[in-house]
Amino acid sequence: MADDILNEVVSPEDLTRFERLYHEELHNGSVSRMTQFNYSFCLVRSEFCADIRKGILLLEELFKTETEDIDRKRDYLYYLAIGNARIKEYTKSLKYCRAFLAIESENSQVQHLESIVKKRMETEGLKGMALAGGAVLALGGLIGLGLAMAKKGNKESGSK
Amino acid sequence: MSSSGQYSYSYIFKYIIIGDMGVGKSCLLHQFTEQKFMPDCPHTIGVEFGTRIIEVHGEKIKLQIWDTAGQERFRAVTRSYYRGAAGALMVYDITRRSTYNHLSSWLTDTKNLTNPNTVIFLIGNKMDLEGSRDVRYDEAKKFAEENDLIFVEASAMTGENVEQAFLETAKKIYQNIKDGKLNANMTESGVQHKERGGPASLGDSSSSDKPNCSC
Ligand SMILES: Nc1nc2c(ncn2[C@@H]2O[C@H](COP(=O)(O)OP(=O)(O)OP(=O)(O)O)[C@@H](O)[C@H]2O)c(=O)[nH]1
Numbered sequence A: 001m002a003d004d005i006l007n008e009v010v011s012p013e014d015l016t017r018f019e020r021l022y023h024e025e026l027h028n029g030s031v032s033r034m035t036q037f038n039y040s041f042c043l044v045r046s047e048f049c050a051d052i053r054k055g056i057l058l059l060e061e062l063f064k065t066e067t068e069d070i071d072r073k074r075d076y077l078y079y080l081a082i083g084n085a086r087i088k089e090y091t092k093s094l095k096y097c098r099a100f101l102a103i104e105s106e107n108s109q110v111q112h113l114e115s116i117v118k119k120r121m122e123t124e125g126l127k128g129m130a131l132a133g134g135a136v137l138a139l140g141g142l143i144g145l146g147l148a149m150a151k152k153g154n155k156e157s158g159s160k
Numbered sequence B: 001m002s003s004s005g006q007y008s009y010s011y012i013f014k015y016i017i018i019g020d021m022g023v024g025k026s027c028l029l030h031q032f033t034e035q036k037f038m039p040d041c042p043h044t045i046g047v048e049f050g051t052r053i054i055e056v057h058g059e060k061i062k063l064q065i066w067d068t069a070g071q072e073r074f075r076a077v078t079r080s081y082y083r084g085a086a087g088a089l090m091v092y093d094i095t096r097r098s099t100y101n102h103l104s105s106w107l108t109d110t111k112n113l114t115n116p117n118t119v120i121f122l123i124g125n126k127m128d129l130e131g132s133r134d135v136r137y138d139e140a141k142k143f144a145e146e147n148d149l150i151f152v153e154a155s156a157m158t159g160e161n162v163e164q165a166f167l168e169t170a171k172k173i174y175q176n177i178k179d180g181k182l183n184a185n186m187t188e189s190g191v192q193h194k195e196r197g198g199p200a201s202l203g204d205s206s207s208s209d210k211p212n213c214s215c
């Protein structure tokens, strides 16, 4: 019942507004990180899977290219976890939660999200996969995460 | 799951908590939902969500509370949570004057983005830190009166006046419904009237119960 964080849906007006900004900047040659984040933030809260997937790609790109700002990296990780949970990619979602908690183990917001995702997996009978995902991450840690993200592509990003 | 007790409520009220970063919004929410203080609370990312069922005049009401991030970089995205809020808790830190000075900007956002009947409650948090007080009580009280806000000083640490802030807001909203000022079941009102029964979510028709997409 406390999983409204995964159920609330972005309003169409907000999505359109941030989408327009993003495309304007894209058209002018460079998208600011803020604009890309704001747009992704709306996309991963869409009711349509295609939007969520697009949001995830944009966030992955932000995460990969962010070198300095650790605070922003944590924003991206958190919303990657949210986006993946919303399209039922629970294993990936947990991977991002754990990557986050590896840096900041006491973060109650992320602990909260992690427990919601785990609960969903349990009710949907995917418990085994949660464990497998955890093992992979324990080996690879954040480096593994970076690699995993590098492999997945820019190609799909239909917005380009 | 024993759903009956937990889910039997007749209204859902949507709240938002807003204010500068570090004023104690998340701690207030945590104190209200868990009766505990989180001493080293990290900055909220985007929004966090909390819920609790309370009772007003014998009716059970579920509060759906959106705790927004105060850091400037989230300002654009957190604005989308104002829509359809029945109550707004606007928080400043009595030991940091700048957080008080920014209230007018928070108030402008709230007035622009919520409906005219949204109950706005001003909280001067960290009243336990009397020694480092930077904003006088009567000064804030005057500001609240001028802007038609309900006001209290509170402490998320000791819990003083925390319940009161959340409950008073609910009472005022409830009164507005009884007076016919608020139409329960209009999404913009931030209030939803329920038949006794299953869980529901507020804010958008598509969010209740089902996972949001089927891929
Ligand atoms: N002494 C005292 N400290 C408090 C109180 N409320 C919060 N704090 C402390 O103030 C700091 C910030 O509290 P948060 O609840 O994270 O503030 P916030 O408004 O949610 O901040 P953002 O999420 O960044 O917007 C934390 O370290 C708390 O421990 C209080 O009533 N008294």
Ligand SMILES: [Mg+2]
Pocket: B025, B026, B027, B042, B043, B044, B067, B068, B069, B070
């Ligand atoms: Mg917070």
